[in-house]
Amino acid sequence: MSEKLPIALDAMGGDYAPAAMVDGAIQAAERGIAVTLVGREDQITKELVAKAGKNWHVLPLNVVHAADVIGMDDAATQVRSNKQLSINVAVNLVRQKKASAVVAQGHTGATLVSALFGLGRLAGVERPAIVANFPNAKGRVTLVDVGANADNRPEFLQGFALMGAAYTSTMQGIPDPSVGLLSIGEEEGKGNALVNETFDLLKNTPGIRFFGNVEGRDIFKGTVDVVVTDGFTGNVVLKTAEAEAKVLVGWIKEALTGGSWLVKLGALLVRPALRSVGAKLDPAEFGAQPLLGVKGLVFIGHGSSDAKAVYSALANAQKAVDANLLEKVAVKLEGLTKKLGADA
Amino acid sequence: MSEKLPIALDAMGGDYAPAAMVDGAIQAAERGIAVTLVGREDQITKELVAKAGKNWHVLPLNVVHAADVIGMDDAATQVRSNKQLSINVAVNLVRQKKASAVVAQGHTGATLVSALFGLGRLAGVERPAIVANFPNAKGRVTLVDVGANADNRPEFLQGFALMGAAYTSTMQGIPDPSVGLLSIGEEEGKGNALVNETFDLLKNTPGIRFFGNVEGRDIFKGTVDVVVTDGFTGNVVLKTAEAEAKVLVGWIKEALTGGSWLVKLGALLVRPALRSVGAKLDPAEFGAQPLLGVKGLVFIGHGSSDAKAVYSALANAQKAVDANLLEKVAVKLEGLTKKLGADA
Numbered sequence: 268m269s270e271k272l273p274i275a276l277d278a279m280g281g282d283y284a285p286a287a288m289v290d291g292a293i294q295a296a297e298r299g300i301a302v303t304l305v306g307r308e309d310q311i312t313k314e315l316v317a318k319a320g321k322n323w324h325v326l327p328l329n330v331v332h333a334a335d336v337i338g339m340d341d342a343a344t345q346v347r348s349n350k351q352l353s354i355n356v357a358v359n360l361v362r363q364k365k366a367s368a369v370v371a372q373g374h375t376g377a378t379l380v381s382a383l384f385g386l387g388r389l390a391g392v393e394r395p396a397i398v399a400n401f402p403n404a405k406g407r408v409t410l411v412d413v414g415a416n417a418d419n420r421p422e423f424l425q426g427f428a429l430m431g432a433a434y435t436s437t438m439q440g441i442p443d444p445s446v447g448l449l450s451i452g453e454e455e456g457k458g459n460a461l462v463n464e465t466f467d468l469l470k471n472t473p474g475i476r477f478f479g480n481v482e483g484r485d486i487f488k489g490t491v492d493v494v495v496t497d498g499f500t501g502n503v504v505l506k507t508a509e510a511e512a513k514v515l516v517g518w519i520k521e522a523l524t525g526g527s528w529l530v531k532l533g534a535l536l537v538r539p540a541l542r543s544v545g546a547k548l549d550p551a552e553f554g555a556q557p558l559l560g561v562k563g564l565v566f567i568g569h570g571s572s573d574a575k576a577v578y579s580a581l582a583n584a585q586k587a588v589d590a591n592l593l594e595k596v597a598v599k600l601e602g603l604t605k606k607l608g609a610d611a
Numbered sequence: 612m613s614e615k616l617p618i619a620l621d622a623m624g625g626d627y628a629p630a631a632m633v634d635g636a637i638q639a640a641e642r643g644i645a646v647t648l649v650g651r652e653d654q655i656t657k658e659l660v661a662k663a664g665k666n667w668h669v670l671p672l673n674v675v676h677a678a679d680v681i682g683m684d685d686a687a688t689q690v691r692s693n694k695q696l697s698i699n700v701a702v703n704l705v706r707q708k709k710a711s712a713v714v715a716q717g718h719t720g721a722t723l724v725s726a727l728f729g730l731g732r733l734a735g736v737e738r739p740a741i742v743a744n745f746p747n748a749k750g751r752v753t754l755v756d757v758g759a760n761a762d763n764r765p766e767f768l769q770g771f772a773l774m775g776a777a778y779t780s781t782m783q784g785i786p787d788p789s790v791g792l793l794s795i796g797e798e799e800g801k802g803n804a805l806v807n808e809t810f811d812l813l814k815n816t817p818g819i820r821f822f823g824n825v826e827g828r829d830i831f832k833g834t835v836d837v838v839v840t841d842g843f844t845g846n847v848v849l850k851t852a853e854a855e856a857k858v859l860v861g862w863i864k865e866a867l868t869g870g871s872w873l874v875k876l877g878a879l880l881v882r883p884a885l886r887s888v889g890a891k892l893d894p895a896e897f898g899a900q901p902l903l904g905v906k907g908l909v910f911i912g913h914g915s916s917d918a919k920a921v922y923s924a925l926a927n928a929q930k931a932v933d934a935n936l937l938e939k940v941a942v943k944l945e946g947l948t949k950k951l952g953a954d955a
Contacts, residue, residue, distance in 0.1 A: 404858045414795055417803040451758055451846040459761040459843045483850030487858045499803045500844050502795040504851050506827030511852055514748045514831045515859050518891065522884040530884045536877025540866040547862065 273301035273327065274584050275357040275366035278311050279336035280373015282571050288372070289314035291577025292328060300585045301327035303366055305357040308332040331356060336373070339570065343376035347384065354378055358385035361563040368564035368584040370555055372572040378565065379415055379558065386563040389596065391603035394423045395560030396498065397567060398434050399505050402547050405489025409435045409444070414502035415558065421464040424448075424495055425472055426603065430559040431493040432475050433599035437592050444492035447481030449500060455479065461497060469495070473602045512548045554579030557587065564593050617645035617671065618928050619701040619710035622655050623680035624717015626915050632716070633658035635921025636672060644929045645671035647710055649701040652676040675700060680717070683914065687720035691728065698722055702729035705907040712908035712928040714899055716916040722909065723759055723902065730907040733940065735947035738767045739904030740842065741911060742778050743849050746891050749833025753779045753788070758846035759902065765808040768792075768839055769816055770947065774903040775837040776819050777943035781936050788836035791825030793844060799823065805841060813839070817946045856892045898923030901931065908937050 274295075278288040285306055292302040293315070304311050311330050315323040333356035337345055346352060350359075354373060358381045360366035371378045383395060396412035411431035416423055428446050435444040448466055450458035455466055457480060469477045478491045486494055486504065496504070519541070523534035554576050555568035564587055568580045587593075618639075622632040629650055636646040637659075648655050655674050659667040677700035681689055690699060698717060702725045704710035715722045727739060740756035755775035760767055772790050779788040792810055794802035799810055801824060813821045822835045830838055830848065840848070863885070867878035898920050899912035908931055912924045931937075 404861065417795060417801075417806075449847060451761060451843055457761075462761075462843075483847040483852075484854035486851050487854035496847075499795055499806075500847055503793060503827040503840075503844055503848060507830050507848050508827075508851060508855055510828035510831035511855050512859065515856065515888075515892075517748065518888045519863065519885065522888050523881055526881075526884045529880050533877040533880025533884075536873050537867055537870075537881055538877075540870045540874045540877075541863065544859070544862045544866050548859075 271301055272365065272367040273303040273329065274368045274370055274581055274588070275303045275305055275331075275360040276577070276581065277353045277357045277369070277371040277373055278304040278306035279333070279353040280371050281568070283573060284372070285311055285314055287572060287574045288577055290318060290574035291572075291581060293319050293323070293326065294574065294578040295581040295585075296326035296328045298582070299327070300581055302581060303360060304328065304330045305333050305360070306336065306353045307334070331360065333357075337377045339374055341374065341377070343374065343380045346377045346380045352377070352381070354381045355385065358382055358563070358565070361565075362386055367588040368566065370566045370568065370577075370580045370584050372555070372568035372570060372577065372580070375414070375567055378567055382558055382561045382563070382565045386561040386565075389560055389562055389600055391600035392426050392430075392560040393420070394426065395558055396427045396430060397556050397558050398431060399501075399556050400434075400439065401508070403487045403489045407439055408486055408489060408491070409439070409493045410486065410501055410505060411493065411495060411559075412498035412501050413505045413556065414498050416498035419461060419497035419499070421461065421468050424461070424465040424497065425468045426560065426600070428469055428472065428475050428477075428493070428495045429599045429603065430596050431495060433596040434557065434559060434592065435493050437590050437595045438587060439492070441492050443476050445478045446475045446493040446495060447478045447485060447491035449483070449486075449494050449496035450480040451482065453480050453482060465495075474599055516545060516548065554581070554583050557592070559596055562593075564588060615645055616709065616711040617647040617673065618712045618714055618925055618932070619647045619649055619675075619704040620921070620925065621650065621697045621701045621713070621715040621717055622648040623650035623677070623697040624715050625912070627917060628716070629655055629658055631916060631918045632921050634662060634918035635916075635925060637663050637667070637670065638918065638922040639925040639929075640670035640672045642926070643671070644925055646925060647704060648672065648674045649677050649704070650680065650697045651678070675704065677701075681721045683718055685718065685721070687718065687724045690721045690724045696721070696725070698725045699729065702726055702907070702909070705909075706730055711932040712910060714910045714912065714921075714924045714928050716899070716912035716914060716921065716924070719758070719911055722911055726902055726905045726907070726909045730905040730909075733904055733906055733944055735944035736770050736904040737764070738770065739902050740767075740771045740774060741900050741902050742775060743845075743900050744778075744783065745852070747831045747833045751783055752830055752833060752835070753783070753837045754830065754845055754849060755837065755839055756842035756845050757849045757900065758842050760842035763805060763841035763843070765805065765812050768805070768809040768841065769812045770904065770944070772813055772816065772819050772821075772837070772839045773943045773947065774940050775839060777940040778901065778903060778936065779837050781934050781939045782931060783836070785836050787820050789822045790819045790837040790839060791822045791829060791835035793827070793830075793838050793840035794824040795826065797824050797826060809839075818943055860889060860892065898925070898927050901936070903940050906937075908932060
């Protein structure tokens with residue numbers, strides 16, 4: 268493992284930073300994943316000593332100092348002016364080939380800006396996109412973009428489709444994933460102006476197996492492997508779906524604990540079975556979502572990430588490094604750059 | 612009850628027409644709701660006799676003949692040319708004050724076009740909208756528009772906000788409902804161009820209590836009473852949420868029936884408690900969603916409606932008639948017409 272580059276973890280971003288980040292990094296390091304913790308050295312070292320003892324450096328962990336951190340309410344544009352922000356230092360480690368990937372649970376907009384300006388876009392990419400992947404009736408589904416782009420053009424979505432397909436084949440092991448375009452009707456011509464223009468583009472995009480339009484229900488039915496949408500709709504869908512799962516699980520818990528003693532006995536007996544369903548839905552199992560389209564691997568986690576979520580994010584990032592996700596995405600986009608070249 | 616106008620039910624639209632429609636109408640009639648079944652008289656009468664006997668006409672039911680029906684794959688524009696379509700005949704009964712409302716489970720686009728051209732728009736309405744209302748962590752939430760408008764302008768959403776507020780106060784009994792604008796960030800200025808322009812409009816719209824932006828998660832958290840969005844995003848959210856609930860319930864069933872005999876015993880004991888959660892989520896409990904903004908009450912149900920869903924839709928429509936929903940919506944829009952008048 269020693270020849271592997273570490274993953275740069277922004278240890279200062281997120282609701283439970285730096286404690287949860289240090290904890291998650293230790294869990295990852297114990298499983299052989301090398302991590303560079305980026306942030307205030309004194310705070311991080313103190314946490315490391317408290318949690319892994321004075322000999323913490325026998326683990327594949329190191330600390331790179333960054334004096335500042337961007338607050339959740341700060342403007343993302345601060346990233347442009349302050350080189351000492353932990354997210355900028357982390358991104359810089361990837362640019363300098365001192366880290367294989369960035370994992371960040373802080374200010375999403377700041378991470379986007381830092382990655383975009385620190386690493387630059389891959390050839391053929393109009394806009395980077397955030398990719399989510401979650402369980403559905405038939406296995407898992409990839410949804411892209413889930414929030415990097417509020418206003419969109421058809422060419423953006425064309426890139427999302429290619430990046431989503433590359434992600435799904437590389438990370439989910441589906442060789443030639445089907446790609447659906449999220450709309451409000453299945454037939455060609457149903458949907459808004461953006462969808463209709465994008466439909467025409469995707470029909471003629473080499474490198475994807477385009478299924479056609481899909482509807483909201485198809486995300487959970489598992490009609491296609493990849494669902495492409497603008498970052499506004501995708502973000503709303505992702506956040507709605509997460510909250511719905513939480514509310515439904517809460518109702519079930521309430522129903523099982525609020526009833527008669529017979530119901531309570533039954534609840535005791537079914538608890539392990541229900542726990543497996545709960546685990547399926549736990550975002551902490553997932554950890555973080557990749558930002559694709561920049562020249563480096565960047566994973567964005569929930570602000571509310573606990574140590575388990577941080578560990579999952581690091582493990583997921585290491586899996587992407589080992590699977591060569593960045594190169595696979597770049598290759599997938601080559602069709603577009605060639606087409607662009609031919610057009611010119 | 613006899614002085615009340617009947618509700619016009621399109622007996623030919625929907626996957627299980629006319630059987631489910633006749634069945635649902637009988638259930639409603641037995642509870643005192645008068646229904647006019649619109650469609651092929653011979654088919655409907657045959658079903659009536661089969662299900663309620665030769666004396667079916669002692670119930671507050673009657674049949675109005677319509678020779679044709681629009682197929683689910685037909686173009687909605689057919690509605691303009693064929694007066695004998697059951698949906699056109701049903702809408703016409705409302706226009707002629709021979710029915711108090713329309714309930715239709717067939718081709719949604721056709722119902723929209725028929726209502727828009729058959730009844731016309733209420734003063735102040737740029738575009739009619741479909742309103743959905745469903746359970747969440749704090750009670751219920753109204754989401755508007757859920758699919759009448761694929762491409763939107765800020766003025767459309769302003770109307771949706773007013774109509775959604777009128778619906779929520781009238782039908783859900785919330786006197787001064789809070790209204791949120793669906794976006795991908797809570798702060799003003801977060802979101803796409805449509806949201807940002809709409810935000811400015813809603814801030815200055817009399818007659819609504821504007822909360823500001825809300826995110827996807829707020830729909831299920833219950834942050835506001837009414838969530839306003841464009842018909843594209845709203846439709847995607849509604850269909851995603853419905854499918855997710857189905858998939859989660861399926862997983863739970865699977866977990867409870869696939870385990871050891873102890874789990875199976877537990878499942879038996881908790882079944883009634885879980886059934887109450889399932890009932891909360893059953894779209895058939897809800898029945899149909901109103902199309903607001905036209906000069907008449909029109910309720911649009913799922914194509915897959917069974918008899919229970921048809922009954923619920925009729926009961927919901929009757930509740931809207933009794934509560935004077937149409938007038939309440941018209942009054943709520945008066946602020947807009949006055950403003951428009953002042954602008955002119």
